[in-house]
Amino acid sequence: MSGTSSVLNPPADAVAPVRHPDAPAPGELLGTHYEHCFGCGGGQEHGLHLAARAGEGVSVTAEFTVRAAHQGAPGLAHGGILATALDETLGSLHWVLRTIAVTGRLETDFLLPVPVDTVLYLEAEVTAVHGRKIYCTATGRLGGPDGDVAVRADALFIEVKVDHFIDNGRPEEIRAAMEDPDQVRRARAFEVNP
Numbered sequence: 001m002s003g004t005s006s007v008l009n010p011p012a013d014a015v016a017p018v019r020h021p022d023a024p025a026p027g028e029l030l031g032t033h034y035e036h037c038f039g040c041g042g043g044q045e046h047g048l049h050l051a052a053r054a055g056e057g058v059s060v061t062a063e064f065t066v067r068a069a070h071q072g073a074p075g076l077a078h079g080g081i082l083a084t085a086l087d088e089t090l091g092s093l094h095w096v097l098r099t100i101a102v103t104g105r106l107e108t109d110f111l112l113p114v115p116v117d118t119v120l121y122l123e124a125e126v127t128a129v130h131g132r133k134i135y136c137t138a139t140g141r142l143g144g145p146d147g148d149v150a151v152r153a154d155a156l157f158i159e160v161k162v163d164h165f166i167d168n169g170r171p172e173e174i175r176a177a178m179e180d181p182d183q184v185r186r187a188r189a190f191e192v193n194p
């Protein structure tokens, strides 16, 4: 069973997404956007350590290996962790658009159970853009990039300025991030007009 709510259908005057001319080349490893991100950061012991690469067009691919720390039922990945992997992959699209955006809505279908030690092969693409609204979709497959779809998602991301994080984040982490030249460089890499 699959159905998507109407707010995830782009309006008639939405436009096709445009790959930013300075986007990383297809196949290039994107790296983390924040060291302590649960999805992609190296600084989270039980995080997903998801490694994403730029794809063709406005797309990315990623791999996530399910670990024992990610269980819900015995030996199986927790659904929320799988939704996180989809959300993180979708979030990585913004390296290719060079836009900072946050998840507004994420709708997920869980089609197959995903065992511990499985590699989930993820792919995400932007389908349309309407003002600040970025419509996108993602799949997670088992056995290889062309394997059976185990999870999928449709999502709406909303473009924000870097001030979204500076104004809302806990001051101690924001201070540390702003004092880290690598972090400032990474945040700017998302912005077309930093």
Ligand SMILES: CCCCC/C=C\C/C=C\C/C=C\C/C=C\CCCC(=O)SCCNC(=O)CCNC(=O)[C@H](O)C(C)(C)COP(=O)(O)OP(=O)(O)OC[C@H]1O[C@@H](n2cnc3c(N)ncnc32)[C@H](O)[C@@H]1OP(=O)(O)O
Pocket: 007, 033, 034, 039, 087, 088, 091, 092, 100, 101, 102, 103, 104, 105, 131, 132, 133, 156, 158, 160, 162, 165, 166, 177, 178, 183, 184, 186, 187, 190
């Ligand atoms: C130097 C220091 C650096 C520090 C920063 C470091 C790194 C930063 C770099 C990158 C990080 C980027 C992202 C993180 C990456 C990956 C993680 C995975 C992604 C996530 O995990 S990210 C976390 C979860 N995420 C949130 O934490 C969002 C909480 N939320 C809000 O902060 C607001 O809610 C917001 C901003 C979304 C909107 O607020 P807003 O006031 O700006 O805009 P507004 O409400 O007007 O919406 C504008 C148009 O979007 C439509 N719209 C909005 N929400 C909708 C919904 N849910 N469903 C349907 N339509 C929706 C409206 O209907 C309107 O549509 P229309 O224009 O047609 O009227």
